Amino acid sequence: MSYTRTTVRWVARVGYGARGLVYLTVGALAINAAMEFEEARDVRGAMQEISTQAGGQIALFGLAAGLLAYSLWRLVQTTLDVDEHGWKPGGLAVRIGLLVSSVMHASLAYGCMQIAMRLAGNGGKPVQRAVERTLDWPFGPWLVVAGGLIVGGAGVAHIHKGATGGFRRWFEAPAWAMRWIDPISRFGLTARGLLFMGIAAFVIYAALTLDASEARGIEGVMIWVQERAYGRILLGILGLGVMAFGLYSVIEAFVRRVGLGRVSR
Template structure:
């Protein structure tokens, strides 16, 4: 292992991705039930709160919370030590800043999940609305909210692009399992991009109308999809996509390659695809 990579980085990283996998599996599964049976799809916190109906629910919530905080730690260390070799140029700096942002977001979700484990669900998806209201109250608040919304839309576009361009392959080790699951990974990234993009649109609408209540998180985004023409079909497809994104996170948790840890010669899905295109396999 490289001197630049602490020994504990890999297990922390794997715990983080596997926790994200559980989160999106629960949210996607409940959204699929809502699409089939009718009713409203639930946001992240409310969906996870459903686990408390089972005797094993609260211990699992604590494990998920710990895992999401581990994901925060992994992203911060990844960005600080450049474990994935993004470099120090403008493109690398932007990529590493994105790691910090995604880490902080999931760390915040981890704290919220711990709160659910302690106190039960508070109801609603007020996290996004509360954040929006606080920004709205600041000087130039609507402009700040608008920037957050545009940034969120950009993140959604990035996830969709990651799926369409198959950029996710760059850090996934080649195994028989990862090769078989490749179409699922692609679909999952695209679906995640759609959901995040809708959240961004809701935040932008809140900025334009100066109404923090117009903003929303995953639950509101799924609700907007459900309200569209043929919405139950769209919600069902999105729900399956979120479950596919759960698979993508599980695959990353088990098979993700860290360049500063594993070295440059590991066979990834991206490298194999490149060699296959060159006829070198």
């Protein structure tokens, strides 16, 4: 059991670190877009950017392994309930969100491998494609709405966690460190929450209008922000928030309490 606990901790910490590196890159690209009048890019856009750098292919293989580790950790959180969310409606909602996160990050790991192996093109709107396919299913619009509500719920949960400092209960860090960890985490969680709520709004609107082209992912939401009045300023602030979430994830890799809950006792 000790070996299992150690393995789970390493998988979780590597996963948090990989997620952090991805969002740090996305945030940096958003800030660059705000300053250089370029279009903002999403997670896959960040991976494409990494692939163009020296040693980028090797870095992408490592990043894919890290994202897969994070997906596995989310699956452990869901199935073994290591954070003890329980079976009440609120706890089940959290665990469903963790399962969705597991699937999403497994998909990102696969996409990262494709880019590393030069099997994926630069263009692509995965959220829009997923909505387009789902709309053709029986009860497709309702399924898309349900998906949008799940994403929106995750966004609200992020903002709530940032506003209330709910993340603190999982962090094992000295008081002096929490003085700077706390504002970074709050800012980052709020920024990611707003991004998720934006994605949810566009996805639900696409379902209601039966027009998949209205659906937007991270890139689409950022471009929408960029096109508003004072869009460059807003995009720059959002980019800083996304980078803060990346830092929050890297911090989690070092100080988050990771275990097997009741299973380990």
